[in-house]
Amino acid sequence: MNLDQTAALDAFQNEVRSYFERDYPQDILEKVATGASLTTAEVRRAEMALGEKGWLASAWPAEYGGPGWSIEEQYVFDEELERAGAPTVTPMGVVYVGPLIYSFGTDEQKAQWLPGIRDGSVGWAQGYSEPEAGSDLASLQFSAVRDGDDYVLNGTKIWTSAAQHADWIFLLVRTSREEKKQQGISFVCCKIDQPGVTIKPIITIDGKYVLSQCEFVDVRVPVTNRIGDEGKGWTYSQYLLGNERTSYARIGGKRKQLASIRAIASNIPTGGNQRLIDDPLFAQRLSQAEIHVDALEITTLRVLVSVRDGGAPGNEASTLxxxxxxxxxxITTLFLEAAADHGIRKFEDSVSPEWTGDASFAAPAVATYFGTRAQSIYGGTNEIQRNIIAKRVLGL
Structure with a gap:
């Protein structure tokens, strides 16, 4: 992939940057910067702002209402969104189920669901994990029993992201029991506010409500809400998981965090006092983090090149x-250590009262640190990803 700034790509980047600086809801940016969670109304407003611009479904082809951007333009857009500090687009609609619908859905399903996903007016949640089926997703027990033109759903989904903001949920359900557990699984969409669906909040260690447990008791959905063939849901889920795992990179956001850490460590806002950045161990770890983000970016570009050339994010996405x-x-560990160093210097203020460092970053940094502890667990644990690489990539 060639990301040299051609005149056209440079103009595109300036257009996107100008949009986030002038036209995107600035109060949303300000709230996100404090580390506060957005309400459902704010999530919808933020995503509909991008939808109105035609930029929410940034990776969709023009055929399905996307901007039809090149891979290079998609990459630049994602970088600028992260640079602006805009909330990450809820991926369940535009990144996960949307491409699945336009790739495997019927014309009726495309007409029903794609417009609301594309313009941001309809929110989606993902119903995969269960209390006894997390990383071993194929062992799921959530049942969908055929009754005439309906499926009757019973079971529990857990660790469901953004369920409190969602209008619809897509589910992996067991429609039959086969010798191989990956068989007999189907992919079904369900309105989340209908009778028999109960959403229970899960408050995570960072104090936020981003996850839920969703219980289904005799919930009826039309068979026409099934995507693709019955019993082929596992195949579709693997396609979706490839897209999910490539969405974790968020290079622009990580570079912004690293720049912030360097500024905090150098005490740039208050002019001098290089105590932390002059600590050789901290400086080394900060440089290592920057190198790791560079490596992540190159690996991301390699996967995107494969997609551009007609492939799909495959097992190599586990590396990402x-x-x-x-x-x-x-990165978030470095934030925490910078906050701790601030505490040490505050303790020494009586000796060095001239230091007036600003530690407003500390409280959000602690919450973010706790939040990222879960990243190596959700979306398939890193241990599971290493098994995938060993077996399916390296053939071990």
């Missing part, structure tokens, strides 16, 4: 998942 989550944890 591991690299991205470990880089995120590495």
């Amino acid at each position: 998942k591991i690299m991205a989550t470990e880089a995120a944890q590495e």
Whole structure:
């Protein structure tokens, strides 16, 4: 992939940057910068702003209402969104189920669901993990029993991201029991606010409500809400998981965090006092984190080149998942150590009262640190990703 700034790509980058600086909801940017969670209304407003511009479904081909951007333009857009500090687009609609619908869905399903996903007016959640089926997703027990023109759904999904903001949920369900557990699984979409669906909040260690447990008791959905063939849901889920694992990279956001850490460590806002950045161990670890993000970017570009050339994010996407989550944890640990150093210097204020460092970053940094601890677990644990690489990539 050639990301040299051609005149056309440079103009595109300036257009995107100008949009986030002038036209995107600035109050949303300000709230995100504090580390606060957005309400459902704010999530919808942020995503509909991009949808109105035609930029929400940034990777969709023009055939399905996307901007039809090149891989290079998609990459630049993602970089600028992260650089602006805009909230990450909820991936369940535009990154996960949307491409699945336009790739495997019927014309009726495309007409029903794609417009609301594309313009940001309809939110989606992902129903994969269960209390006894997390990393071993194929062992799921959530049942969908055929009754005439309907499926009757019973079971529990857990660790469901963004369920509190969603209108629809896509589910892996067991429609039959076969000798091989990956068989007999189907992919079904369900309105989340219908009778029999109960959403229970899960408050995570960072104090936020981003996950839920969703219980289904005799919930009826039309058979026409099934994507693709019955019993082929595992195949479709692997296609979706490839897209999910490539979405973790978020290079622009990581570079912005690293620049912030370097500024904090140098105490740039208050002019001088290089105590932390002059610590050789901290400086070394900061440089290592920057190198790891560079490696992550190159690996991401390699996967995107494969997609551009007609492939799909395959098992190699597991490498991205591991690299991205470990880089995120590495970066947030440095934030935490910078906050701790601030505490030490505050303790020494009586000796060096001239230091007036600003530690407003500390509280959000702690929450973010805790939040990233889960990144190596969700979306398939890093241990599972290493098994995939060993077996399916290296053939061991």
